[in-house]
Amino acid sequence: xxxxxxxxxxxxxxxxxxxxxxxxxxxxFGAAGACAAIEAADAGARVMLFExxxxxxxxxxxxxGEIYIGGGGGSDAQRAAGFEDSTEDFAAYLKAAGGPCADExxxxxxxxxxxxxxxxxxxxxxxxxxxxLPGKHIEPTDDSTLIWSGSEAAAPFCDIAKPAPRGHVIxxxxxxxxxxxxxxxxxxxxxxxxxxxxxxxxVALVQDGDRVVGVVVRIDNQPRFVKATNGVILCTGGFxxxxxxxxxxxxxxxxxxxxxxxxxxxxxxxLGVGAGGDAIHMDQFFTTCPWTMPEPxxxxxFVNRAGQRFINEDCYHGRVSRCALDQxxxxxxxxxxxxxxxxxxxxxxxxIAGTGDSWEEVEGELGMAPxxxxxxxxxxxxxxxEGRDPLFDxxxxxxxxxxxxxxxxxxxNFATSYFSFFTLGGLxxxxxxxVMGRDGKPVSGxxxxxxxxxxxxxxxxxxxxxxxxxxxxFFGRQAGRKAAAG
Amino acid sequence: xxxxxxxxxxxxxxxxxxxxxxxxxxxxFGAAGACAAIEAADAGARVMLFExxxxxxxxxxxxxGEIYIGGGGGSDAQRAAGFEDSTEDFAAYLKAAGGPCADExxxxxxxxxxxxxxxxxxxxxxxxxxxxLPGKHIEPTDDSTLIWSGSEAAAPFCDIAKPAPRGHVIxxxxxxxxxxxxxxxxxxxxxxxxxxxxxxxxVALVQDGDRVVGVVVRIDNQPRFVKATNGVILCTGGFxxxxxxxxxxxxxxxxxxxxxxxxxxxxxxxLGVGAGGDAIHMDQFFTTCPWTMPEPxxxxxFVNRAGQRFINEDCYHGRVSRCALDQxxxxxxxxxxxxxxxxxxxxxxxxIAGTGDSWEEVEGELGMAPxxxxxxxxxxxxxxxEGRDPLFDxxxxxxxxxxxxxxxxxxxNFATSYFSFFTLGGLxxxxxxxVMGRDGKPVSGxxxxxxxxxxxxxxxxxxxxxxxxxxxxFFGRQAGRKAAAG
Numbered sequence: 013x014x015x016x017x018x019x020x021x022x023x024x025x026x027x028x029x030x031x032x033x034x035x036x037x038x039x040x041f042g043a044a045g046a047c048a049a050i051e052a053a054d055a056g057a058r059v060m061l062f063e064x065x066x067x068x069x070x071x072x073x074x075x076x077g078e079i080y081i082g083g084g085g086g087s088d089a090q091r092a093a094g095f096e097d098s099t100e101d102f103a104a105y106l107k108a109a110g111g112p113c114a115d116e117x118x119x120x121x122x123x124x125x126x127x128x129x130x131x132x133x134x135x136x137x138x139x140x141x142x143x144x145l146p147g148k149h150i151e152p153t154d155d156s157t158l159i160w161s162g163s164e165a166a167a168p169f170c171d172i173a174k175p176a177p178r179g180h181v182i183x184x185x186x187x188x189x190x191x192x193x194x195x196x197x198x199x200x201x202x203x204x205x206x207x208x209x210x211x212x213x214x215v216a217l218v219q220d221g222d223r224v225v226g227v228v229v230r231i232d233n234q235p236r237f238v239k240a241t242n243g244v245i246l247c248t249g250g251f252x253x254x255x256x257x258x259x260x261x262x263x264x265x266x267x268x269x270x271x272x273x274x275x276x277x278x279x280x281x282x283l284g285v286g287a288g289g290d291a292i293h294m295d296q297f298f299t300t301c302p303w304t305m306p307e308p309x310x311x312x313x314f315v316n317r318a319g320q321r322f323i324n325e326d327c328y329h330g331r332v333s334r335c336a337l338d339q340x341x342x343x344x345x346x347x348x349x350x351x352x353x354x355x356x357x358x359x360x361x362x363x364i365a366g367t368g369d370s371w372e373e374v375e376g377e378l379g380m381a382p383x384x385x386x387x388x389x390x391x392x393x394x395x396x397x398e399g400r401d402p403l404f405d406x407x408x409x410x411x412x413x414x415x416x417x418x419x420x421x422x423x424x425n426f427a428t429s430y431f432s433f434f435t436l437g438g439l440x441x442x443x444x445x446x447v448m449g450r451d452g453k454p455v456s457g458x459x460x461x462x463x464x465x466x467x468x469x470x471x472x473x474x475x476x477x478x479x480x481x482x483x484x485x486f487f488g489r490q491a492g493r494k495a496a497a498g
Numbered sequence: 499x500x501x502x503x504x505x506x507x508x509x510x511x512x513x514x515x516x517x518x519x520x521x522x523x524x525x526x527f528g529a530a531g532a533c534a535a536i537e538a539a540d541a542g543a544r545v546m547l548f549e550x551x552x553x554x555x556x557x558x559x560x561x562x563g564e565i566y567i568g569g570g571g572g573s574d575a576q577r578a579a580g581f582e583d584s585t586e587d588f589a590a591y592l593k594a595a596g597g598p599c600a601d602e603x604x605x606x607x608x609x610x611x612x613x614x615x616x617x618x619x620x621x622x623x624x625x626x627x628x629x630x631l632p633g634k635h636i637e638p639t640d641d642s643t644l645i646w647s648g649s650e651a652a653a654p655f656c657d658i659a660k661p662a663p664r665g666h667v668i669x670x671x672x673x674x675x676x677x678x679x680x681x682x683x684x685x686x687x688x689x690x691x692x693x694x695x696x697x698x699x700x701v702a703l704v705q706d707g708d709r710v711v712g713v714v715v716r717i718d719n720q721p722r723f724v725k726a727t728n729g730v731i732l733c734t735g736g737f738x739x740x741x742x743x744x745x746x747x748x749x750x751x752x753x754x755x756x757x758x759x760x761x762x763x764x765x766x767x768x769l770g771v772g773a774g775g776d777a778i779h780m781d782q783f784f785t786t787c788p789w790t791m792p793e794p795x796x797x798x799x800f801v802n803r804a805g806q807r808f809i810n811e812d813c814y815h816g817r818v819s820r821c822a823l824d825q826x827x828x829x830x831x832x833x834x835x836x837x838x839x840x841x842x843x844x845x846x847x848x849x850i851a852g853t854g855d856s857w858e859e860v861e862g863e864l865g866m867a868p869x870x871x872x873x874x875x876x877x878x879x880x881x882x883x884e885g886r887d888p889l890f891d892x893x894x895x896x897x898x899x900x901x902x903x904x905x906x907x908x909x910x911n912f913a914t915s916y917f918s919f920f921t922l923g924g925l926x927x928x929x930x931x932x933v934m935g936r937d938g939k940p941v942s943g944x945x946x947x948x949x950x951x952x953x954x955x956x957x958x959x960x961x962x963x964x965x966x967x968x969x970x971x972f973f974g975r976q977a978g979r980k981a982a983a984g
Contacts, residue, residue: 019937112749260778260926263598282936292746295781318889320806338824381888383877391869402867403804440746450768451505
């Protein structure tokens, strides 16, 4: 018997008995896997879905259930709140947010199809209240539908594409809409006859020549051979819990310490590369520290250890956090005056590093040279009073003078504050979810979606909330349809 | 007949006739390939070396012929100039310079073996004059042996490891010592009976099960099958001339525009990955703009478009350049006063963006808000007069006040100035030059060295001149010996 390995496909010729036979085998039961299964089943394929855990969820169920949607004139929620949103602006924003890693074809396709995707989500039973919640939120604090979820209204993005709020959130009271979102998708998949097998870990692909024809799953500690006539769809998540992979491909993440995911060990990426797939942008990751809460803190100013600002703080909290990590040293400081200070979230692990009745005093407490932080804040305040930020183009209403002492500097320490993160690099896929080989051709019979691929959320510095679920659900569907078609 | 492809090994069972048979096949005739061939032949193996160009050279021949050497108390040249250098400090510097990408085993081994490697280079006929050239140089302007070639004496590296100059350069008048270095190595390889075949491009590996047993080379537009009983050594360089690979793995390089290399199209990386090898740190690249010449310019101060400093300008020119690329916008400015201004190198493509009798005037000419650049320079000058730099710890003698007007700001524009670059990511190899699979095991029969691997120069922000040739020559030798041993 050939070796069963994540790294090398198992030769079909050596499969003695197929334990299962199906048209489409989906690996992983997060949002990507659920959507792939739904579409494949809807197209008439027999679908088996294998999940290594005991139930559905994946990283999707840990999320806020927020999906990035817009374009086409605007969704119901966007239009009701007075926001127009063109497909062109939507696509332009997606591309800018993908930075040097953007997959322009995926951006264009998703911008065109986003409203239809929203309608599809509703048709699966995902509820949306339809209203807009103003302000700056990480997730809605109530059951609202629409929030600003990225850097749309902030420089430089607002100069590239007309901004609109596009974070569409399942009707769910408070944080954590990801769980009910996956529950609804699971229920829909089961209704369509998807055969769900839990506690079943994919350990190898089966290949016949260049074509993937099945997968080996470990069930009850035994390898089971699954024949998948039309194809295998990998929806296994990223590699944030695989330290070896992080070290080889994404070592910057060792600066920070709060991985988010659900057994995201990169196994799907290994399976895909072993079968001839290409893994791209493996150095990219999302990170954020919840520094915008309580709300007054969103008015704060960030400086690095040289007392310099480095970002327009009105952009997305994740972009601020990712740019913070680029600063030299062990952390950055969030500066607040008494009018904007509140007890930081305990979870955030932000500590008070300095206080004072003047910025000069804070500067001294932080051990910075006189004329560094204090000069930065004097410059900032002069212009904030005029409603402008000549350095980074931060805009009102977040732009307010911080000149009412006493003052405080909160430290966001890379090692000890809560910088949650997950990986963004993964298999290169076509807009139809085909895994692409390094030769630029699809790997026959192999598909993938979600964070085991590089998709809409390609670039850590440009991430917006809702990108990953948009990518998972939409390109999961694409993969499901394509695989079902054989 | 199976397909001949960079991306998939050719099955040995389908080779009708072997056109050549050898013990060790080396692919690529730069310094890495030459050293691999020499060691393999020296160990008694039959060696064939295939080079796609018409002669030896590769990117090595375009270099300064500088090799990073030290430790063990110091080389002859180091000691003659009064520099001690411990193996511990050497290893610590190599690791710091590798940043999050450092391969600690390679750093430790090379630090221990560096002086023996230097002796070996001499024994191959590489001449060294043995003297030290003080100052800050990209390459020696004469035929000197030893220069400061990295950020050893600059923060933060000088606080991590006791600094010493370690750039050891072949005796060669002026720039361009790489060509004579490769010539000497070529001559040595030929003397040892290495069978060199030029105009022969490797187009596929041949695998028998998991073992690489040969290579397909294209000669006179025909595929030729080369049986390599003991192994194949890939020494094919990086992927700086492969735009598709750059886009997938290293897209930051599209900001800049002057790739350096010799047909470095990543083919060896593709061959290695196709055979089961792992490619790591593919996002990393070296870049530099020759801003330290003429010499007075080395005293300049860099600011970004916000008028902020971002680096201690006394560190290595490549580190300064790489950190410059991290700044927002299209470029950075090098600020000089009349005492330190000279006509910049035409090659550098640096243009005068602003002038003035005061820094306030320069600031205005650059369109910066009052109190940005001028405040930065006032702060800098106050402390430079005291011989210190509280922000970035730049040190004398490069640290001098810039307060004698008139003043000038030279723009280093990412798109139009000369930012030369090459890629640093590549195959993961053991300290013996074995290509390592994603499963952590060597790919049997496959070896690699030089820029088709990730080696000592792993991290763009920490590169020092001489890292790449040290890596090529030393780990090329390692691979040659290991392959010869079968």
